[in-house]
Amino acid sequence: MKYCLIILTAMLLPSLSMADNNPLKQYRSDAVEILKQLKDKNHNNLTAEAMSLVNISKSIVTQSIKALPQCTEYLTALLEAADTIATLPLDIIESGYHADGKLPPLKDGSCYHAKDLLVHPATVQAMATQGIKTNAQWKQAAHEIEEVLEHLSAVESVYANN
Numbered sequence: 001m002k003y004c005l006i007i008l009t010a011m012l013l014p015s016l017s018m019a020d021n022n023p024l025k026q027y028r029s030d031a032v033e034i035l036k037q038l039k040d041k042n043h044n045n046l047t048a049e050a051m052s053l054v055n056i057s058k059s060i061v062t063q064s065i066k067a068l069p070q071c072t073e074y075l076t077a078l079l080e081a082a083d084t085i086a087t088l089p090l091d092i093i094e095s096g097y098h099a100d101g102k103l104p105p106l107k108d109g110s111c112y113h114a115k116d117l118l119v120h121p122a123t124v125q126a127m128a129t130q131g132i133k134t135n136a137q138w139k140q141a142a143h144e145i146e147e148v149l150e151h152l153s154a155v156e157s158v159y160a161n162n
Contacts, residue, residue, distance in 0.1 A: 023063070024156055027056045027117065031145055031152065034124065038142040043128070050125035051086070057118040058082055060155065064114035067158055071111035073104045078115050085118070086125035093123050113154040120148035 030053050037046060058079060065075050078097070085097055096102035097119045106112060124141050132138055 023056055023059045024152070024159060027053065027060060028149070028152055030056065031121070031149055034121070035142060035145040035149070038124075038138060038145060041132075041138050043132070046132075047125055047128040050121045050128055053121035054082065054086065054118055054125060057121065060117055061114050064111075064155065064158065068108065068110055068114070070108045071114065074106055074111045075114060077103050078118060082118055082122070085122040086129065088126065090123065090126060090130070093119070093126060098123070110154075110158060113151040113158075116148060116151040117155060120144045120151070 030049065034046070034049050034053065037044070037049070061075050061079055061082075065072050068075075081097070081102065085093060088096070097115075100106060100115075103115070121144070124144050127137065127141050127144075132141055
């Protein structure tokens with residue numbers, strides 16, 4: 001019986017750690033696909049794909065609150081606004097969420113990276129909903145995703161250390 005428990009534990013532990021990393025892996029995979037789509041100036045399902053990335057980010061932000069308790073107030077406020085950010089005008093998204101005007105004071109720089117995993121794709125979602133028409137808009141949207149991939153690397157390192 002003891003031998004069976006050891007084998008069962010050995011089999012379950014890797015799957016549990018993989019489950020913890022799945023949102024990060026899925027997020028990276030989806031963000032890379034959206035970036036390709038933006039570089040190809042492809043509107044197909046862009047709004048829905050950006051919304052999906054926002055939804056994945058919500059679970060990552062929730063996990064970040066657990067890993068970084070000093071971020072609780074800041075990231076909780078973000079989660080409370082998560083479903084409305086993409087409905088806002090771009091200038092309000094910029095001032096309110098990129099520049100933190102609608103969020104509590106930032107107590108620790110590590111909180112910023114998790115926040116941006118939600119704010120950048122919400123910005124792309126808003127842009128797609130409003131219509132991306134010019135080359136400059138396509139470049140701006142692609143830049144949002146390029147930037148979020150950099151923030152994702154920082155969040156991945158937090159997960160690796162916790």
